Amino acid sequence: MSERPMSIHDIWKESGFDIVVPTSEELIEKDARLRSSVSRSNLLEYVAGLLLFGVSSYFAAQAASGVALAGWVLTMVATVFIMTNLYFRSKGDGPVFGDDTTAHYLASLIRRRDLLGSIWKWYILPLVPGFALLRIAMHGLVSPDQQMFHYGYDVAALILALALALWNHRKAKELNAEIVAIRHLQSL
Amino acid sequence: MNRATSLRYDNIRTEFGAAIARIASAYEADRSRQQDLQQEIHLAIWRGLPGFREECSLKTWVYRVANNVAATFVAKEMRQRRGQLVSLDDECVIPTHPGHESEVDHKLRVEMLHTFLHTLKLPDRQIALLYLEGHSASDIGEITGLKPAAVAMRIHRLKTVLSKSNTQKGTDHV
Secondary structure, three states: OOOOOOHHHHHHHHOOOOOOOOHHHHHHHHHHHHHHHHHHHHHHHHHHHHHHHHHHHHHOOOOOOOHHHHHHHHHHHHHHHHHHHHHHHHOOOOOOOOOHHHHHHHHHHHHHHHHHHHHHHHHHHHHHHHHHHHHHHHHHOOOOOHHHHHHHHHHHHHHHHHHHHHHHHHHHHHHHHHHHHHHHHOOO | HHHHHHHHHHHHHHHHHHHHHHHHHHHOOOHHHHHHHHHHHHHHHHHHHHHOOOOOOOOHHHHHHHHHHHHHHHHHHHHOHEEEEEEEOOOOOOOOOOOOOOOOOOHHHHHHHHHHHHHHHHHHHHHHHHHHOOOHHHHHHHHHHHHHHHHHHHHHHHHHHHHOOOEEEEEOOO
């Protein structure tokens, strides 16, 4: 008598896998590790912000012109604005993993698309006025033969910002196409 | 975590430990990262269990959590490979191994299934995985949030791909 052939489900289920079954103690330890690594990465952002604020206030105190002073003060204001934003954004609830898988994936795509669309508004744009004033102040300080070099620097920074914006736009467009495809699948 | 929840987690660990390992392998190709992913899934279940309100069956909830954690775990890698991933609507095939077409052993079949799963875009990968796990179209619908008709259509496409491949040789049905 021949054996009954295996179904594809049996083959899948009977294949060898390295099963990891953590104990409650291991989970408690991993949970604590994960929480501390999240707070460490947040802390790093705040330290960087504090550093920028400190450097800006030091140079503001020694500013040689009104334009430079305004530039440094605006940079300090922008740093406070960015840090406040970071704080409130990181305070939100963590991911909910009990949602159905399509809703969860769709939400993650929308979150990423919106982040790509908004990050420049609250992370980069606030710094622009201060940096622009500082560049203007710097142009007033350099000798005429060095002006070309400084203009070149400004143009390069502008091109870099434009390239980043284009890259963000392209990624957001790709994400949007995927979002539309998943919404279509949900509507079937 | 109270004693009842702790006991419930112990039961989940026993009942779904193997399924969680298979889910991890369907998302992550690297063996050591598969183990990290399994730990992350167990951690998410353990953390989420006190908030589980029985709005669906425990099995559905565990599969949802496991798939969602796995999708988050591989999100960056999937973004980098976006252009290489295919949908069941595309002309996708399960890669065959030359010289083994006539008799493909189980290990090789599973390897081919893994390679195939790793090339699928996310919603299709989840449906294919849940189908291989032996869930019905309505169960898959509940886990994925898709309507049973949409799930049935994807499964039909999946079966067509499977029937064209040599993963099916020596098996009794798709």
